[in-house]
Amino acid sequence: MKGLETNIGGEVLEDGRIVDLYWARSERAITETASKYGRYCYAIANNILQSVEDANESVNDTYLGAWNSIPPHRPSILRTYLGKITRRVSLKKWRDKNRDKRGGGEVALALEELEGCVPSYATVEEEIIAAELSETLNCFVSKLPEIERQVFLSRYWYLDSIEQISLDFHFSNSKVKSMLYRTRGKLLSHLRQEGAQ
């Protein structure tokens, strides 16, 4: 596996080669992952946890998650694979910390905003299982106009703050808020339709 570990001049490895390192059980996989995607994962974790210490812990958990899941997985897009692990780990950590209280930060705000998208008739019995809900959401997101979709996912996937989204998209805060409000309204309609089926 020596060939896999050649990294001339500190060049960033391609995703495929990093995944190969995981498969070869080379610990260098972790350092290469940290080097290439550490900041990306940290940004997601910090958006959710709003704490340097907790975010770093989440990022380390992400590396561990990747180490434990590759193999058997061979992610085609390492970036989103890691991002999803970070998001999942960080949300779990946030929930654990805020089990007995409402909690703060972008997650609390995002949840509060998304409460309005839950159809009122939905009950535990009628609950769409996670896979189906994901499929429904995927369908919904795919139909959104490009910018609206990007803003929506910035807020509810990356848990970016309204201010950050405004900066990223060169919109005013109020424009971002109203855009998200309209999108949530569409999501509610979409979920109602899906639930009616």
Place this chain on the structure above:
Amino acid sequence: MNANHILDALEMIDDAYIIDVKERNALNTTSANNTVEKVRSLRRVLALVALIAALLALCGFAAYELGLFDPWMQKPSTNPTETVKSAIENQMDKEYSVIVRVEEIKVDYTETKRVMEMYSGSELAEARGWTDSYLVDHFVVVWAKYYVEYDHTKTFRNDGYTEQYFYLTEDPGTGEWTIIDNTSPNT
């Protein structure tokens, strides 16, 4: 179902959409940085242009004041000394001249021979289309001594007697002599 379910289910959104968001932001950041950089570069270029323009203006003013680029308001004549005389006397038309009086003026054959030899076969002569035979027949150096007084509120040139050489060429067609160069004034 509650909001947590939606938040969790969003995890499984297509990778393409997830990447799309951050790539756009990255592009925006790059684009914004590029814009800022472009504005900065433009400012630097404009500042540099302004500086160069100021320096050129300063040099131009100094050169003008020193007479380095002082255009001769000559009246070409078939007599080279008349051409030079007209050029000197026409300096009176300049706003800073108070008195301009030609004291002495003549063709300097020694200087003509020396300069002609200097020009002969030179790149400058070639560039100007001067063959050796052309220089022999149509090139002359005129020496002039003249007295000048200036308005010192308008120029820092020195008053007094000035000696200067003028290099002239003759148009073979019209026979008129034109000043094509001159030495700096020796005041």
